[in-house]
Amino acid sequence: MTSMKRIVLASRPDGAPTDDNFRLEEVDMPEPGEGEILVETAYMSLDPYMRGRMDDVKSYSAPVPIGGTMEAGAIGRVLKSNSPDFKEGDYAVGRFGWADHGVQPATQCYKWDPSMGSPSLALGVLGMPGFTAWAGMTAYGKLKEGETLVVGAATGPVGSMVGQLARQAGCRVVGVAGGEEKCRMAVETFGFDACIDHRGKDARAMREALKAECPDGIDVYFENVGGPTLGGVLPLMNLHGRIIVCGMIAWYNGAEDETSAFPTGKLWRMILVNRLTIQGLLQTDHVKRMPEFFKEVGPKVAAGEIAYVEDVAEGLENAPKAFMSLLKGGNTGKMVVKIHG
Ligand SMILES: NC(=O)c1ccc[n+]([C@@H]2O[C@H](COP(=O)([O-])OP(=O)(O)OC[C@H]3O[C@@H](n4cnc5c(N)ncnc54)[C@H](OP(=O)(O)O)[C@@H]3O)[C@@H](O)[C@H]2O)c1
Known part of the structure; x- marks a missing residue:
């Protein structure tokens, strides 16, 4: 050729x-x-x-x-x-x-x-997105059994890995996804405890839906999407909560603040009052850990313990x-x- x-x-x-x-x-x-x-x-x-x-x-x-x-x-x-x-x-x-x-x-x-x-x-699942989820969760998640984690784009390669790792760590896992079929997949295929359809919901409606599924508040938010999901999550964050900022796809075609109830002053105060940790995640910072990822996650994928x-x-x-x-x-x-x- x-x-x-x-x-x-x-x-x-x-x-x-x-x-x-x-x-x-x-x-x-x-x-x-x-x-x-x-x-x-x-x-x-x-x-x-x-x-x-x-x-x-x-x-x-x-x-x-x-x-x-x-x-x-x-x-x-x-x-x-x-x-x-x-x-x-x-x-x-x-x-x-x-x-x-x-x-x-x-x-x-x-x-x-x-x-x-x-x-x-x-x-x-065994490439960049799966690694991103694993690297973010192992480096910054600090998960404890019984905590509640929320993740958006829940059926995608990042979100589905985040949710499965958190379930395996004994957390309650609530996903956010677009449409009934994806929400069913998050629960039935990836083992999430619940999944909320974000379509047609503003930040207030997201907060209400999340509140119902997270009765003990939110300890870890793995941020993939921004938009109204972020606006719904913020008021529900618990003391010493962690937010891992991985992506914000709702804003990739042009930023528009749909978090509504959260002007910067209020957000800042909430970070202080709740002593939140907000951590940006870039997978390229973690590449040295790829052999560890393959060693740990490869066999789980082969054994069907991690679905994709x-x-x-x-x-x-x-x-x-x-x-x-x-x-x-x-x-x-x-x-x-x-x-x-
Ligand atoms: N920081 C890093 O190093 C790094 C590395 C890899 C990926 N990422 C980020 O991780 C996130 C997930 O990546 P992925 O590869 O797993 O993507 P993905 O889930 O395969 O695809 C993106 C998904 O985002 C959701 N989405 C699109 N518009 C949305 C909106 N307006 N509101 C809410 N959700 C929306 C859609 O899912 P629904 O239909 O369920 O809404 C879509 O399927 C992205 O933000 C990506 O940029 C970051």
Whole structure:
């Protein structure tokens, strides 16, 4: 093969992304240089953070330039290797982008052991999102048996892992998800004690629904969503409560404060009165702990003690549609794109 396909950022979105913001291109197949590997992508990950990379604003990572390949983690079969760490046919996990092939330095990739399961797992339950949940919970959760934890995007790869880890630590776990079907899945598939449908609820209605499911208040809030869910959670936080700020997807297409009852002055006072700990979480700060994650969580996934659900889109050309749907909650479980799976 002499060419490959990739999807580039054609223009920056104003609010929710549209088809016009993406462009599919055919380009020459790259040659791996010294220490690099060339892979044929099996699965590519779609994640909420990619929305942030489409904006030209200061963040923890640089934006994708106009005309640049959209960023993504992916897993692929090594076609050519100029590194002793990979041989032809190995599965490599790395940042190969929205593309059907990719070249990366071998030092920035790691090998996937196919005995762990489908290569797609390397992007979800045993990949970046599962690791994010585990890293945040083990580093900052400080869970005690009998405490109550709330998490939004409850059926996604981060939320579902958070909930299952908290249940295994003996906590009451209340999820927040979009729609009846996802709420049922949180309870029946992931073992949550309860799950609240956030659709059509403002902060006040969320507070009432959460109050009913969290009779002893909330000790840990794993923040994935912001918006009215956050507004509903804040008044219910207990003394010495912990908030782990992982994401705020409700605001990724443009910030709009829907927490209503919580102006900054009131929030500040509440943090003081309740001696709350609010901790930002970035999974890249924890990467050294990945071997520990694989050792602890890998066997649990293999044994069925940690459940996962995947939502598989077919073909690189369908990635933009699947991504736009993900941002609106159209995915059920970890969203991946099958390319040469
Ligand atoms: N800090 C880090 O290092 C790090 C790493 C990975 C992920 N994250 C963050 O973790 C969060 C979850 O990621 P994920 O990969 O597990 O995503 P995900 O659950 O697969 O997908 C995002 C989900 O967010 C929910 N959502 C969308 N709009 C919403 C809204 N307005 N209000 C409430 N919920 C909304 C939808 O679920 P419902 O249909 O259930 O509403 C949607 O399915 C995201 O905020 C992501 O940015 C952070």
